[in-house]
Amino acid sequence: MTKYQSQDKFFKKAKEEGYRARSVFKLQAIDERYHLLRPGMKVLDLGAAPGSFLQYIGEKIGERGVGIGIDLQKIEDLKLVNVKTYQGDIFDEELYKKIVRENGLDKFDLITSDLAPKTTGIPFVDGGASLDLNLQVLEVVAKYLRRGGGLVMKILPGFNEGDLIGEARKIFRVIRKYRPQAVRKSSGESYIVCLKKS
Numbered sequence: 001m002t003k004y005q006s007q008d009k010f011f012k013k014a015k016e017e018g019y020r021a022r023s024v025f026k027l028q029a030i031d032e033r034y035h036l037l038r039p040g041m042k043v044l045d046l047g048a049a050p051g052s053f054l055q056y057i058g059e060k061i062g063e064r065g066v067g068i069g070i071d072l073q074k075i076e077d078l079k080l081v082n083v084k085t086y087q088g089d090i091f092d093e094e095l096y097k098k099i100v101r102e103n104g105l106d107k108f109d110l111i112t113s114d115l116a117p118k119t120t121g122i123p124f125v126d127g128g129a130s131l132d133l134n135l136q137v138l139e140v141v142a143k144y145l146r147r148g149g150g151l152v153m154k155i156l157p158g159f160n161e162g163d164l165i166g167e168a169r170k171i172f173r174v175i176r177k178y179r180p181q182a183v184r185k186s187s188g189e190s191y192i193v194c195l196k197k198s
């Protein structure tokens with residue numbers, strides 16, 4: 001199968017199944033492998049537009065669960081009663097305070113991040129921008145993820161990923177790297193799955 005046929009496969013499948021992006025199949029594959037999402041969970045999705053992760057999360061957490069998405073871009077209404085979205089920057093501390101207050105939340109059970117910086121095509125620059133985002137994700141995790149909770153985070157190549165994994169190791173007891181089939185063959189991206197926050 002050529003690269004383009006395989007891109008088509010996930011793109012078409014997303015359309016057919018009513019998902020807003022093919023990325024959904026990355027989260028689905030990660031969830032099927034690590035069994036992360038369960039009914040009733042409270043989940044925070046960082047870099048959530050256009051919303052396919054949230055669509056999947058909404059299905060898995062059921063009506064007792066709460067899914068919250070943040071993105072710089074506006075997310076068109078997902079029409080899911082258990083999912084709410086906020087347009088904003090993940091570096092904005094006031095936004096988290098607002099989210100927690102407005103939704104009567106304390107901490108989340110799971111945080112997902114598919115954050116991607118505006119890319120330049122220069123791996124070193126893009127990787128550095130991705131690292132900045134990911135270090136901020138770890139800050140959010142430290143404050144807003146419950147003990148025992150998990151994190152799924154996209155990483156790009158082009159920087160010393162060992163530094164990031166080293167930071168994650170200070171917070172989580174289990175760390176795995178995983179590259180779902182739906183990641184385009186031309187992309188260097190992969191995900192780290194962090195489990196059991198200390």
Ligand SMILES: C[S@@+](CC[C@H](N)C(=O)[O-])C[C@H]1O[C@@H](n2cnc3c(N)ncnc32)[C@H](O)[C@@H]1O
Nearest residue numbers: 023047049050051052053071072089090114116
């Ligand atoms: C690959 S897309 C996410 C796709 C999403 N997981 C889905 O399934 O629909 C990455 C997103 O990260 C967002 N992003 C990048 N930097 C951000 C920041 N500082 N704060 C919030 N969102 C950011 C971008 O706006 C973009 O929508």
